[in-house]
Amino acid sequence: MKRATRKKMEGYIFILPAFIYILVILGYPLIYNIVLSLHNVNVKTFASGTDVFVGLENFKTLFGDPTFRKVFRNTLVFTFGCLFFQFTIGFIFALFFSQKFTLAGPIRGLVLVAYMMPMSVTALLGKNMFDVSSGVINDLLMKMHLIQQPVEWLLKGNTAMGAVIFMNCWVGIPFNMLLLTSGLTGISPDIYESAEVDGANKWEKFIHITLPLVRPAIVAVLMLGFIYTFKAFDLQFVMTSGGPLNATDVLGTYAYQLSFTQYEFSKGSAAAIILFCCLFIVGLFYLRMIAKEDD
DSSP states (O other): OOHHHHHHHHHHHHHHHHHHHHIIIIIHHHHHHHHHHTBTOOHHHHHHTOOOBOTTHHHHHHHTOHHHHHHHHHHHHHHHHHHHHHHHHHHHHHHHHTSOOTTHHHHHHHHTHHHHSOHHHHHHHHHHHTOTTTOHHHHHHHHTTSOSSOOOGGGSHHHHHHHHHHHHHHHHHHHHHHHHHHHHHTSOHHHHHHHHHTTOOHHHHIIIIIHHHTHHHHHHHHHHHHHHHHTOOHHHHHHTTTOSTTSSOOHHHHHHHHHHTSOOHHHHHHHHHHHHHHHHHHHHHHHHHHHHHHO
16 A cells, blocks of 8 residues: 555544544434424424424425514624624724733733633623613613613513623623734734834724734634624523513524424424524635635
């Protein structure tokens, strides 16, 4: 056997355990979920074993359901709302902490504490913060005389979605700041010095130097942020349970409710497949962008 062929076989042997793990842990549930979405499995047919193949009927039912359309719209509002605020504020923080000043490191470490907390803990924190009777948000706003009586943040549709977006940004801002700071610190100071010699001001340096050179980090932050936010589940599940009246339901929580609350297993699987397809398309788009940049 040639040396090159032997090296290639050794490489395949090394990746074989990971491939088997992915195939068993991820591949089988995905394939089973697809098969389940093409049948009419619910609590009745599951117990009796009388489910039949219905093709794309579950998907047609979902897209014709006003509740599903509302949930899909909620998912988009939640995703793009979070991306806008956490990217904008995270970028400002990254620009601030990329400067050299006293206690920059310790303060940045304190900001990252929110990112290191489990999302379920963040959701419980948000639930208590926005509580109508004992929440710190109402207490603070009333002391500042911005409101006259406690606001039912989690009991009204618009305010509930705003509260959920706020808590997700609480976690997302440090994540954005961390990645963008890494991109900013990779820019050589010599480039800025050369621009100053040529008479460039701070705004011109930001537009013509900082943004183009930090573009790969920006793309990574936006794509990863979209994927992490679009598939959100635990924040809404713990903080609002998708309420009130599906106002904060997203695809993840809605698929869970269909499967394990309403026991419409096939419809829940169909909702999960729609979520997977959306993320799969975004993932392919991200990989294509990376390939173009490498070329």
